[in-house]
Amino acid sequence: MTIVPDDLTGRPVVPSAGRLRPLGLREVRITGGFWGDRQSVNASATLEHNLSWERRVGWIDNFAAVVDGRVGRDRRGREFSDSDVYKLIEAMAWEVARTGDAFAVASIEELAKVIERAQEPDGYLNTAFGHPGQAERYSDLEWGHELYCYGHLIQAGVALLRSGVGGPLADVAVRAADHVCNTFGPSGNQGYCGHPVIEMALVELYRITGERRYLDQAALFVSRRGNGVLADVEFGRGYFQDDVPVRDTEVFHGHAVRALYLASGAVDVAVETGDTALLAAIERQWAATVARRTYLTGGMGARHADEAFGDDFFLPPDRAYSETCAAVASVQLAWRLLLATGSPKYADLAERTLYNVIATSPADDGRSFFYVNTLHRRAIGGLPASDRAHPRAESGVRAPWFDVSCCPNNLARTFASLAAYLVTADDDGLQVHQYADATVSTRLPDGRPAGFVMSTGYPDDGAVVLRVTETSSSPWTLSIRVPAWAEGAVLVGPDGTRRSVGPGMASVTAVFAAGDEVRLGLLMRPRWVRADPRIDALRGAVAVERGPLVLCAESADLPAGRDVDAVRVDASVPLSTDESGAVVATGALVDDDDHDWPYAAGAGDAGSDPASIRLIPYHSWAARGPATMRVWLPTI
């Protein structure tokens, strides 16, 4: 079939219904600042870094090995490694939409050639199954990840179409989707994949092609789940959300990335089919998860053993898992819920997650990454080697590559497409959900032009200026999110009127003229934060936030030989700022005095010395070499 994309605006998610309409990479461009810097590093370093590693560890050669008939012998990497090639292609497609990057165009063309040839005539495409010396197709839906790989292939195909790159891989993706529908349709294999993602991929392909069978298949995968078709596994059926049907689930549980991808697909299905009950179910699950199973950073998934959500209030900061990919998935889900409902709480969580997990994972040079994002590191480990792939278990330090290396590619596609998550439109005007130096140029649904330049030093300072660049002679509304943490925020309209605005959306409706400014002022004072006392691991401790940033103490800022477990703070003393602009808490460093047995009637701190505790943004920790670090600080 020939695909005629309905839009080339570079939007990852294009619902046909819902409260807000997304804008794309050709309508919103990030021009600099906090996120612009990260987009530049992603474009200039990470994309090539990831491609180079995928060649080195054999994941790309696996496709050639299929073509050459030697894959049963030669295949390298985990069973889902195909998906990482697709994620990287998706990232490069969005990068082309963003900048027209020639390296990305050439790389996509090269990869497309070998991937296309590895596809079977019936659309089947996977390097780990179905060839001589390998297990049968679909013989291991629990762990085989074949449908998961298609999901990422289809998402790459969607990105290729919406970025205008097109090419053979888009057709490969459509053939794979047809194969999935032919194989797993209503009268076919009644199974589903141990790792969701195919659901949201198929809905998006439906949105591009109008082919109803893709939507129907996605809906089928969502509704089949939770009926125990998959075999039980060591971690239990809840691990891949097969214990309870999606719409009967009370809270996200099991493997965090799986849970969040599944919920995203369920929202997509709900929006396209008008299934308000399903949408409401996901909204409830999200609210319960945010209230009881989410780290201060927005990180999700507390448990190492199964990369999973724990029970309510199981959120130990030491050895927090908080996988980078779960943060990517959480932002994808929040975006879908925001578009569907318009509620700013979803953008609030996305902001928290972007600044405190997604910005934390990559090193400044974009060539090493945290796989997990703990909130407390007790012991200094070694620096990872720069020349080998690391096990996930070593991921307490940023490493160049992992045996399971989804995170670097998930970051790459997120950074490349980030501008698409900033601003939306509705019948009345435009809504700013995230702040960045950016330009916005679009048309409202009724065709009127609307655009502005957003300028901000955020998150260093709290001024956000929207200067109108395109407008019309009739009134429209410019709205901007005021974060939930913001107290004392002020909005200044084009006529200079000032008003206090509380958390939520603040709006100005006017007949704007080019050059008109709407200005938001946020107070960026550092603030003490306490945790719900039911989070046992945080009792007697406080954290510090400034604007959207979670701060932390790092051993690099302590006297030599002291680590962060000696830190105590006095939360009754207001936080201050030192000459370098860093936030400083008043506190003490306690002595490291051992007992024979650490439990006693009168156990308490040993002696202590008063100290000023310097705090840095959590996202920038471990940039000065191996260090101990903690977000939650015990009180004196």
Place this chain on the structure above:
Amino acid sequence: MTIVPDDLTGRPVVPSAGRLRPLGLREVRITGGFWGDRQSVNASATLEHNLSWERRVGWIDNFAAVVDGRVGRDRRGREFSDSDVYKLIEAMAWEVARTGDAFAVASIEELAKVIERAQEPDGYLNTAFGHPGQAERYSDLEWGHELYCYGHLIQAGVALLRSGVGGPLADVAVRAADHVCNTFGPSGNQGYCGHPVIEMALVELYRITGERRYLDQAALFVSRRGNGVLADVEFGRGYFQDDVPVRDTEVFHGHAVRALYLASGAVDVAVETGDTALLAAIERQWAATVARRTYLTGGMGARHADEAFGDDFFLPPDRAYSETCAAVASVQLAWRLLLATGSPKYADLAERTLYNVIATSPADDGRSFFYVNTLHRRAIGGLPASDRAHPRAESGVRAPWFDVSCCPNNLARTFASLAAYLVTADDDGLQVHQYADATVSTRLPDGRPAGFVMSTGYPDDGAVVLRVTETSSSPWTLSIRVPAWAEGAVLVGPDGTRRSVGPGMASVTAVFAAGDEVRLGLLMRPRWVRADPRIDALRGAVAVERGPLVLCAESADLPAGRDVDAVRVDASVPLSTDESGAVVATGALVDDDDHDWPYAAGAGDAGSDPASIRLIPYHSWAARGPATMRVWLPTI
């Protein structure tokens, strides 16, 4: 070769040097009480339960499959399942020494027949490697567990010899040991096993046979370790203690059972070779581990992902791993260190571990078990099915069997041989390390008879009476441990003199007459316990102990619909006892009031109602059905 055992006293560990001499199962008999009840259940239920499950899941048939040449096709169970058959045989051998149990004798004979025939002519014996359709012998030292299986085979052989059962399996064990020495000797394979245990097994076989090569091989395995011969694994080399040589290690780390078995073997090697530096290294590692990496219950190993010790002070009570087998290993290590040094601190930890981990694992009927022993269970899970083996990950409830089912067999061998861990002798007399209703009848090293009856209601009450039954006309010393937690303890001598005794060993030296009594009185008042503040997860919480028992709150004692996360206690109010004898804390139950986001400037408890909080022994939790439970109680 023909083995002539040097003793039939039923002692699991018989060092040729060291401060104290162990007594065995024919010298010390437990006659009733807390541990006598558990020995009876073990004998009447657990041994047969385990044997029945090992048949059912195919672990015993694997040996027949080797004999029949069908093992490559038919083998069932994990690669180390042979070892569980051996552990069970060891348990049955000690049971024969204890009671002459006919079921055990018959079962051992039956198992011996098939196991003997599965051994290769060169002594190799393993059902998972080396046969048609299987991987080569010793092709996977990291995970293959072949030497681990020999270790348990040899321990079973030692138990058969020391219990007087003997039979062909003892010869099988010796042939296996010879095969190990031939294969892994100084000029042979330079490897070692990913899972230690062979070390202590070989030393014990040396102690029985006098064959120096077994000791030398054990010493070689200990000294080779930590030099990176094993391949790296997902969890890192520290997982199997291959990152640092044993004598350079600072603290136990990695997989807890592996670490503790290795340390036990190192102590055995150190004692037999006079390597005081190695012994001192293990003593230091033990002290650091007890001070910084041990749960209040004595449980070791905090992490689920790799069943491993965490960093110092990483001891979250929720999802504590605290594997039952690690507790068994810890008691084995403590016993070796006690014999070597005489320090009562080792018996203190053993007592804590016995009452709060080892007694916690089995259900009252001895037919289901905790694999892990968490100190805080937040959510009520389902009851495990009684008719299937469960994954370890489901081990938050007692289950009849696990896919990895070391714990039931490790418990069985511990209970069957428990009397051997109570009392020792030295040149001056006898030392009581653990209290139980028991009879002791032995000879001092100089040949004088010495014996007593120990009577106690411990741990329900704190009186321990030692009534001399065998003595001589010259003076000897009767010593008894006063636990580290005991304040205000009193010792009454045979002449009626009372004196206060502090923690440590309290002794009476006298020319005893039969009927003389030495009486220890311990105050059993419940007491509040606090944790070292560096254990972050316990800040702002207290626990309650009574005697050697850690107590806990369980939802079964709360109003319907409330779970233990609502419990708060006032540690400034003394603990009391209700009419049933249960310990009661004054406190409150807080409301379960949700926020949208659980972190805020003023986050605190919702409303609360005053409540009396009933506490039960931790070892008896989950006996009334699925429940939530917590040991550490947040203070008001």
